[in-house]
Amino acid sequence: MKDARKKVGIMGGTFDPIHCGHLLAAEQAREQAGLDEVWFMPTYIPPHKSREGLTEAHHRLKMVQLAIADHESFRVTDIELTRKGRSYTYDTMVQLTEQFPDCQFSFIIGGDMVKILPKWYQFSQLIRMVRFIGLARPGTELERETCEYVTFVEMPVWDISSTLIREKAAAGKSIRYLVPDAVERYIKENRIYETFV
Ligand SMILES: Nc1ncnc2c1ncn2[C@@H]1O[C@H](COP(=O)(O)OP(=O)(O)OP(=O)(O)O)[C@@H](O)[C@H]1O
């Protein structure tokens, strides 16, 4: 029998700031994996990253809201920001599956992340609860064959990161087309990345 639940892909990230690579990835995952919606989910404290000077949560959330405003199937959830503490995906997925029984969740991750997935908190329970959608370079056959809990979708490689955006913004260089216009304006108006951290 066909599963009637809504297919939702969660795109988790620090989003400091959200950039066009995230949006491209989410859109490719949405289409290729046949998702009804993608929910962007900013982390409160990223589990495996220690970065001094993480931008305040309300700014990171606002930039995500601005970036996705014109996409009819993109949403944002502040579940991890509200919960606070370290944002372990397992804890979040337990909460989300309880709160939204009419949704079938998968979790979208960059291809580079697939290797370190087994190190994630409560990994064996997590993969029983949620499928992963891995963004792979076209032609990465090896990964496809070796990972039973990840469905790979192809994504044109775009070497852009939030670190690059922070670096450029702090140096007064252009970030146009690397982030959506509204995000660029927000960064300037609120003087968010004036020093590089
Ligand atoms: N250019 C990109 N193409 C595809 N996926 C990406 C890209 N940049 C980030 N991602 C993926 O988006 C998710 C969230 O990433 P995150 O918010 O940490 O951004 P980031 O650009 O990697 O940040 P930072 O440079 O601060 O480490 C991760 O799964 C990551 O692998």
Ligand SMILES: O=C(O)c1ccc[n+]([C@@H]2O[C@H](COP(=O)([O-])O)[C@@H](O)[C@H]2O)c1
């Ligand atoms: O739960 C974990 O152990 C875990 C370890 C590393 C990353 N994650 C999640 O993966 C998403 C992307 O992480 P990051 O560090 O690239 O921003 C984000 O939602 C994190 O909470 C989760």
